[in-house]
Amino acid sequence: MASRVDSLLAQQTANCIPEEPCAPASAAPSLTFSESADEQDMEEPRQIDTRPRRASTRLIAQSPADIQRITGETTTQLIKRCCGGGCCLGLEAKQNGIQFERVQLPDNDAFRSLLLKIDEIPATLNNIPDLPEQTTFLQPLRRPSNAPSPTDSAVSLGTAGDLERSMEKLGLEDLDTRIQPPSYVQPHPPHHVFPARIHNTRELTGRGAEKRTFHFDLDVTNYPEAEGVDFKVGGAIGVSAPNEESSVEEILDLLLVPRFLRDKPVLLRTTKGRWPTVWGDDQARELVTTRRDLLTWCSDIQSYPPTKPLLRILAEYATDKNERKLLMFLCAAEGQGVFCDFRTGPHVSLSQILHAFPSSKPPLDLILSVLQPLMPRFYSLSNDPHESFLERDGKQHRLIEIAVTVHETTDWQIGHRAGVGSGFFQRQALKFLEAQERGKEIDLYIPMFKGLMANPLAKQFVSDGPMLLIGAGVGIAPFRGFVQRRLKTANCANKVWVLQGIRDSLVDELYSGEWGVHEDEVKKVVQSRRGVGRYVQEEVKHQADLVWYIINSIDGRVFVCGSTRGMGEGVEKALIEVAMERGNLEREEARRFWDLKKEAGQYIAETW
Structure with missing residues (x-):
């Protein structure tokens, strides 16, 4: 083993x-x-x-x-x-009658950071998996000439015949996906993802602490009342944290997605599964969204080690023959030992693997078919939510409080990176504190919902x-x-x-x-x-x-x-x-x- x-x-x-x-x-x-x-x-x-x-x-x-x-x-x-x-x-390192060849390794820092122990690989590889089934398709959206320009938000569509009528409804959904996810990422009713404004934040730990912890006061005055469940002592909120904006942009660059297409409405069609939500039934879906929203709010690009389906896709689209051989080796039975070490080492982000094998530029929708869904994170309330109120602008505002510890792992580019949820909170906190030091007011939000009040x-x-x-x-x-x-x-x-x-x-x-x-x-x-x-x-x-x-x-x-x-x-x-x-x-x-x-x-x- x-x-x-x-x-x-x-x-x-x-x-x-x-x-x-x-x-x-x-x-x-x-x-x-x-x-x-x-x-x-x-x-x-x-x-x-x-x-x-x-x-x-x-x-x-x-x-x-x-x-x-x-x-x-x-x-x-x-x-x-x-x-x-x-x-x-795995198989024996070398077996009689098997020819081995030395493959030139990619000469870049990303590949070296993977720490792959590869010397020679068999000329013939066995048990290479087939390309994974593509379950996600991105198709151009042709709207009628008299239809209004769509927004970045998403609207669920019915059959293809309903497309023209649905396009006219695109302007009805007014969601700013810079501060909250599209509607199709919403949890099960009656929950709603609500952009809670950060009233205040501060760092709880001191300089030199092994892990940084931040406190947040979140304004939930306008949280939807239709859910019928109030905040409770000891309860927890769910947070739909997005991937970091720069990381999303980097992946789009690495996959050569043109900039004019990244925020352009596109028809997303899935054949099965829950994705792009984690809450719905396993079923086929058709909806209108953008490539950036899908990569920002729906797929986890850093929390899981690479899988063989992902490596198999990269191998299929690698134009450099040595990169293709290495990726096929990692997928094959002969490369099982190296693959296991690869999987159990430091988590490798999607951008890192794309940097390591730069000749592979697979389609975005095929990559989205094999990535893990981006899951909500849950954080316990650190106050009595029935007693935390604030007078502001002549109105009474209700606050909930949470504490978030930043979890970090190694990163090949900057030395370390924070987790999806805790990293998002840290970025929001640092932006708020920086603006506060300059004497400026800034509106920052946490996309949250009443997650675990029971x-x-x-x-x-x-x-x-x-x-x-x-x-x-x-x-x-x-x-x-x-x-x-x-x-x-x-x-x-x-x-x-x-x-x-x-x-x-x-x-x-x-x-x-x-x-x-x-x-x-x-x-x-x-x-x-x-x-x-x-x-x-x-x-x-x-x-x-x-x-x-x-x-x-x-x-x-x-x-x-x-x-x-x-x-x-x-x-x-x-x-x-x-x-x-x-x-x-x-x-x-x-x-x-x-x-x-x-x-x-x-x-x-x-x-x-």
């Missing part, structure tokens, strides 16, 4: 802490004190250098269980992802009973809304505790000082790279008395939010060990205990 797996919550006041029902003489602990934990520390001083590393920092996979822990996939799923649906059983965090939030909120990184954001809501009626029976895991409080602590007047009482910050150094899952075990009190209280709830790898897995393991210690349970019994609590809605884990 040629694939490999790479790097893959101020002590409480005593009179405000309820007593454990089963042990009247023992009060539930504060966030900074655990009697049993302190005794253990006195007997066996903590050795920092022997502290277990986070699961996400383990570099070697030694078993199928390791692969699933690190990648979140079974080995079968990983193999399918690695080879695009085939198998990873997700586990929103569904299981209650106004009574003790809550323990465990989060790391941006996973702490939805808990800020929880605390804002609970502290309005907080008393000893309605207490909330937060365990916030960060790297370094000087640069990484999100929303410091913004949790309400009781912040020092409710929140414990756990730093992994400053001071003694401790991960949030270790603090969970340190606070075993508190965890056990809350989860066994009436309406007691434990929420976990953050990355699955490392934090999510570590917290789950720590909770099982708490149940084993405090409940005197065997490991499987402890695991079943938390499963039952999850079924009862008392243990809620929202991880990714």
Whole structure:
């Protein structure tokens, strides 16, 4: 098998802490004190250098269980992802009777950045896949001479006979596709993609933070009311983030799409599938749109590694014989090992692969047939949406707040690039802040919709009973809304505790000082790279008395939010060990205990 797996919550006041029902003489602990934990520390001083590393920092996979822990996939799923649906059983490097030839490699930086380990390739290749079925067609739009000029927005058409009548309706749809996607990208009714104006934005992390996190105040005053679902504490919005404008332009340049055609209305016809939307039924479609809108709003050009269907298309249209041989080799059985390494390395964007094989200029509609659809991204609300209002221009505006962490990966041209969603948010934030520094007002928008107002965090939030909120990184954001809501009626029976895991409080602590007047009482910050150094899952075990009190209280709830790898897995393991210690349970019994609590809605884990 040629694939490999790479790097893959101020002590409480005593009179405000309820007593454990089963042990009247023992009060539930504060966030900074655990009697049993302190005794253990006195007997066996903590050795920092022997502290277990986070699961996400383990570099070697030694078993199928390791692969699933690190990648979140079974080995079968990983193999399918690695080879695009085939198998990873390659042929011998060289076999008797097979002739090999040395192929001149493309002399450009893009190709060298692919790190393909190719020396000689067989003169005869086997099991080369056929050209993929073309399911997308772009056809010239012939409109009647008396029809008004169409806009860039799209109108769904019926049969070809309805084309002339539909053309007259093109001017009725007034959508600015610079700030929101065309109508055919809209989610299922009653949802609508709404361009929410950015009221304000700021960077939450400090200089030197490993990952940048931005806060956004979005004006949703005019959000359509027809949906019948309001914003909720702990809910999440969906965002239809577009591809970066410069990247779209670059791909159009590389495919030699004339500039006068890029924004010209064109008839899009598909034979099957959901694309260009991700919401509709699997069916054939006809609609009017533009090439730029399709590449901006509908297809993902950077989040997925190249597939064999894409490489096969590039090979078919490569005019340079050496480029064609290399692309055919990557598609063939003999090139399976190189292809697997290629697929499991750093993500290769569409523009990078087009730069690497510059002689290949396939038709845009054929490329669109094999690209992955551009999926919406989801972001949890970081405020109580029922209490965030602003007076502006003599009117009351309603705001929702979110926090977005920028995720980056390597890029062959500029060193690194941000993800589709987080990169879009970062660009909008930097534009806003730059204009703010110049003293100018600027209108910038986020195309969003009410996405998950019935997700586990929103569904299981209650106004009574003790809550323990465990989060790391941006996973702490939805808990800020929880605390804002609970502290309005907080008393000893309605207490909330937060365990916030960060790297370094000087640069990484999100929303410091913004949790309400009781912040020092409710929140414990756990730093992994400053001071003694401790991960949030270790603090969970340190606070075993508190965890056990809350989860066994009436309406007691434990929420976990953050990355699955490392934090999510570590917290789950720590909770099982708490149940084993405090409940005197065997490991499987402890695991079943938390499963039952999850079924009862008392243990809620929202991880990714």
